[in-house]
Amino acid sequence: MEGSVSATEVRLRELMVRGLAGDSTAYHAFLKELSAHLRAFLRKRLARLPDDVEDLVQETLLAVHNQRHTYEADQPLTAWIHAIARYKLVDLWRRRAGREAMNDPLDDELAMFASSDTEAADARRDLAKLLARLPERQRLPIQYMKLEGLSVTETARATGMSESAVKVGVHRGLKALAAMIVVGT
Amino acid sequence: MKTDELVTMLAAGAGPVEPGATSRRYALALLWGVFGTTLLMALGLGVRPDMAAAVRLPMFWMKLAFPACLAVGALYAAVRLSQPGVRLGRVPAALAAPVLAMWLLAAFVLARAAADAREELIFGDTWSVCPLLVALLSLPLFVAALWAMKGLAPTRLALAGVAAGLLAGSVAALIYALHCQEMQAPFLALWYLLGMLIPAAAGAVIGPLLLRW
Numbered sequence: 032m033e034g035s036v037s038a039t040e041v042r043l044r045e046l047m048v049r050g051l052a053g054d055s056t057a058y059h060a061f062l063k064e065l066s067a068h069l070r071a072f073l074r075k076r077l078a079r080l081p082d083d084v085e086d087l088v089q090e091t092l093l094a095v096h097n098q099r100h101t102y103e104a105d106q107p108l109t110a111w112i113h114a115i116a117r118y119k120l121v122d123l124w125r126r127r128a129g130r131e132a133m134n135d136p137l138d139d140e141l142a143m144f145a146s147s148d149t150e151a152a153d154a155r156r157d158l159a160k161l162l163a164r165l166p167e168r169q170r171l172p173i174q175y176m177k178l179e180g181l182s183v184t185e186t187a188r189a190t191g192m193s194e195s196a197v198k199v200g201v202h203r204g205l206k207a208l209a210a211m212i213v214v215g216t
Numbered sequence: 217m218k219t220d221e222l223v224t225m226l227a228a229g230a231g232p233v234e235p236g237a238t239s240r241r242y243a244l245a246l247l248w249g250v251f252g253t254t255l256l257m258a259l260g261l262g263v264r265p266d267m268a269a270a271v272r273l274p275m276f277w278m279k280l281a282f283p284a285c286l287a288v289g290a291l292y293a294a295v296r297l298s299q300p301g302v303r304l305g306r307v308p309a310a311l312a313a314p315v316l317a318m319w320l321l322a323a324f325v326l327a328r329a330a331a332d333a334r335e336e337l338i339f340g341d342t343w344s345v346c347p348l349l350v351a352l353l354s355l356p357l358f359v360a361a362l363w364a365m366k367g368l369a370p371t372r373l374a375l376a377g378v379a380a381g382l383l384a385g386s387v388a389a390l391i392y393a394l395h396c397q398e399m400q401a402p403f404l405a406l407w408y409l410l411g412m413l414i415p416a417a418a419g420a421v422i423g424p425l426l427l428r429w
Contacts (some may be wrong), residue, residue, distance in 0.1 A: 053232030062223040070219075089222050094429070096226045098369040100237035101299045110301030118300065118371040122428075140301075151219045158217040177225045198231070205226075213428060 036109075039068070039144040044108040051099060064147070065112065066092055071148035072116060076137075083123060085154040091119045093158075093209050113143040122213070161211050162204075169204030172197045238295055238368055245364035246291075249384065252356025253391050261349070261395045275399045278321075282404055283389035285314035286412065290383035294361060297376040298368035311382075315409065322405035340398040343407050349396075350411025354381075354388035358415050362426060370427050377423020378416045385412030 043061060050058025069091050074084045094115055102111050117137050162173060175186040176197065187194045217225075270276045289311040296302045326334055340346075361380035370376035389408050398404070 050227075050230065051233045051235070053230075055227050055230050058230050059223065059227035062227055063220070066219050066223055085219060089217075089219055092219070092222060092226065094369075096230075098300065098429075100233050101369045103238070103299070104235065106299070106302065111299075112301075114300035114371045115369070154217065154219065158222060162217075173225075177228045180228055182229065183231075201229075209429065 036141050036144050040107065040109050043144070047099075047102065047108055048104050051102070051104070062092060062096070065095065066151075067147040067149045068112075068144050069116060070151065071146040072143055073120065074148060075146075076120060077123075080123075080127065081152075082155055083127075085152045086156045087119060087123055088151075089154055089156075089158060090209070090212050091116050093205065093212070094119060097206055097209050107140075109140050109143050113140040116143065156212070158208065161208055164211070165204050165207055168192065168196065169200045169207060172200035173204045176201055238298055241364045241367055242291065242295055242298075245360040246357075246387070249357035249360030250387060250391070252360070253353050253388050256353055256356060257391055257395060261392075263394050264397050266397070267394070270397075270399075273399065275401075278401070279393050279399065279404055279408075280390060282314055282318050283386045283393065283408065283412065286311060287383060287386035287390060289314070290379055290386050293379040294365065294376070294383050297372060297379050298365050298370050300369050300371050315405075318401060318405045318409075322402040325401045334402075337400045338402045338406065340400060340403045340407075342396065342398060343403065346392075346396060346398070346403075346407040347411035347414060350385060350389045350392050350408065351414035353392050354384040354412075354415045357384035357387050358419070360384075362419075362422070365427055369429060370423075373424040373427045374420045375423070376427055377419030377421070379419070380423070381415035381417065381419025382412060385415040388412075388415075 043064060046057045046061035046064070050061050066088055069088045070084065073087050073091070074081070077084050077087065095112065098115065102108070120137070162170060165173070171190045172186055172192065175181045175189055176183065181189065183194050183197050186192075186197045190197065192200065264270060289307060293304060293307045293311065296304055296307065326337060329337055358381060361383050362377075365376055365380055389412050392411070393408075398407075
């Protein structure tokens with residue numbers, strides 16, 4: 032299976048690099064395919080906490096997005112994603128008192144893209160509800176730009192904020208959303 | 217919110233990301249940290265009065281080289297530990313090398329010295345304050361290094377804290393070396409190292425508490 036894993040690495044990495052350069056279509060394709068790999072990877076390792084899988088997929092996607100500035104294009108994407116998914120997985124284990132036996136070794140990076148699962152269960156935690164708790168200067172830019180698809184300029188006009196305040200609001204809002212998850216569960 | 221909706225939301229209008237965020241953040245942190253520590257030393261301690269004579273002694277440069285080598289290694293460690301999936305590689309060996317070299321030099325100096333001179337070589341005049349002053353001077357740098365890490369994505373938090381502390385401690389020792397008049401290898405091998413290890417140990421505790429994301 033190693034061949035197909037490295038083909039995934041090459042394809043996803045290209046999408047990610049184009050995404051980092053500002054190509055949001057490539058970035059969307061990257062996140063979409065990544066979510067299927069994350070789901071398969073996490074489902075296998077959360078056999079005793081099946082209801083947590085989709086929440087952790089979402090949490091990891093949000094982390095990947097928020098930390099994408101730490102990815103350097105000369106680095107293997109597999110290792111970068113694996114380290115983030117592993118960090119989020121161990122963090123979840125730590126948060127849950129009843130710790131799942133770690134019979135599956137977590138060190139195998141190649142397991143990251145080895146399988147994929149597009150059947151999303153329902154997440155238990157509703158990110159839309161968490162979004163609603165953000166302060167207005169973060170919530171409105173996310174609402175207009177990220178959910179309704181307005182441009183930065185249009186969002187600035189609709190909210191009366193400056194364009195840089197809109198960008199900062201989106202950035203900080205998504206970070207705050209991730210922080211709410213870490214503290215809240 | 218369904219996962220597909222989240223994906224669409226995250227990708228919508230996601231602009232370009234400027235490469236090199238990690239180096240830029242560490243450069244900024246070091247700039248402010250060095251500024252803060254230098255200010256602290258200028259206000260509280262000052263530079264040694266015999267500086268003009270000291271710069272002609274090889275041991276003066278050895279004394280600067282020791283923390284400088286550790287600072288370079290610690291910076292590499294901190295940068296690598298701030299990025300998910302980047303391995304430390306040979307960085308631990310690079311950190312051990314200057315310590316071993318200084319210990320060897322110290323052992324050589326002690327072995328050649330007369331028995332009654334050894335105590336003076338080890339303790340100097342300032343052994344009781346040196347580690348504490350280094351640790352105290354490292355505070356601005358420590359805050360700056362943790363700030364840099366907080367904006368990146370360390371996944372091994374205790375180790376990342378140690379690297380931040382060691383970076384702060386070694387740069388602080390480098391600056392403190394301009395004040396302190398001790399010039400003996402055994403003194404440096406012991407008390408300077410201890411001073412640098414205090415913030416590193418603190419980092420092991422603070423890292424997991426502060427750096428979570």
